[in-house]
Amino acid sequence: TCGCATAPHQWNGLTMLERLDRDGGDIERDVLANIYQRQSKHARDFAANLELSIPMVPYKETIADPLAVAERVAKFLDADLDLKAMAHAVDPSLYRQRCNPSESG
Secondary structure (H helix, E strand, O other): OOOOOOOOOEEEOOOOOOOOOOOOOOOOOOHHHHHHHHHHHHHHHHHHHHHOOOOOHHHHHHOOHHHHHHHHHHHHHHHOOHHHHHHOOOHHOOOOOOEOOOOOO
């Protein structure tokens, strides 16, 4: 499965480790996805308990408009950041692992 927040799906294409011909941890993808989802929920709950507002940064938005996302991050951090450098760091060619909801896992 791909680890999306929605129903399980199959990965399309190779994973980063497969492309690099490297081994990863000895853990099943569905187990890893479950761990990620639990840890993500724990972090959101922790922030909510502290009454912290942490904006989500959707990956698709970052790829589609990196400068706008960089501006939002800088505003959230209340920091004078190099927005052009932040936007330039986004590499759309790395956007290879996509979930395809039409495929079942």
